[in-house]
Amino acid sequence: MISACVTLGLAVGVYAISFGVASVSAGASTAQACVMSLLVFTGASQFSAVSVIAGGGTIGSALSGALLLSARNGVFGLANSRRLTGRLPTRLIAAQLTIDESTAMCAAQDDPVAQRAAFWITGGSVYVFWNVGTLIGALAGGAINPKTFGLDAAIPAAFVAMIWPQLRTSRGRMAVLLGGGICLVSIPVLPIGLPILAASLAIMIGIRRDEVTS
């Protein structure tokens, strides 16, 4: 599990290099790029904000798009709160590490101890690589295109591996199909960021009482 967490961190780190490059070319200083990665720490929102600014958009439109993309972390936090119990200082740090990758790796584990370990190791590894990558990209400029190495597919591939345990129950399978389906049909019509949030509707499958395992 640890090697998978670190590999995921590395793949995300290469993306961070391109984030550093993109933000500097959108007119950000190295400090602004780095502070954004340290404090915002949610990749899709950061890329979105920078690309709106680079395209000549207003601060307001950059903010609203980026915040919409980050709203899903609130939903992830809700799911993680069932597993990440602890005192307030611990939760304050856990909140910052609540992102797609840490939530997915956490949910893929069976027992509570492994779930917590997966959350902290993945969150910590991605945090380190994301920030180091941002600094390298902001200082050195863009020599690496993540797509050359298929890294844009590495992240959904990792999610595939992590979602697999959810397919063991019929309720989990239905939530996966419905969540993916809602996202697919809403991508062309809803603003960027909303299709992921809309997929939350699939959790209503849980209202169904009887669980059939097969």
Place this chain on the structure above:
Amino acid sequence: MTWTLVLVLAAGAYAFKFLGLVVVGDRVLPPVLERCLALIPAALIAALIVKDTLSVGHHLVVDARAAGVGAAIVAAWRKAPVLAVIIIGASVTALLRAVS
């Protein structure tokens, strides 16, 4: 790019993360709500896979990523470890791009 944008975005993004984690906290919820919350990763990660594999902005596209993620699905189905699934997904996508 301004510091206002950086700091307001940081505050907003953190607020979402923190609220999600503390709004319910470790209170015990009715079973029906627990069942629903337990399905969040399944529903949202499925959505992320769809978005990362099949879309560019508002457009649905099938490209090298679909082949890579398809191979990753086969690997996961054959019970390959997470690390192998990631590497297979990335390398199939990279190979396809290199030859096309």
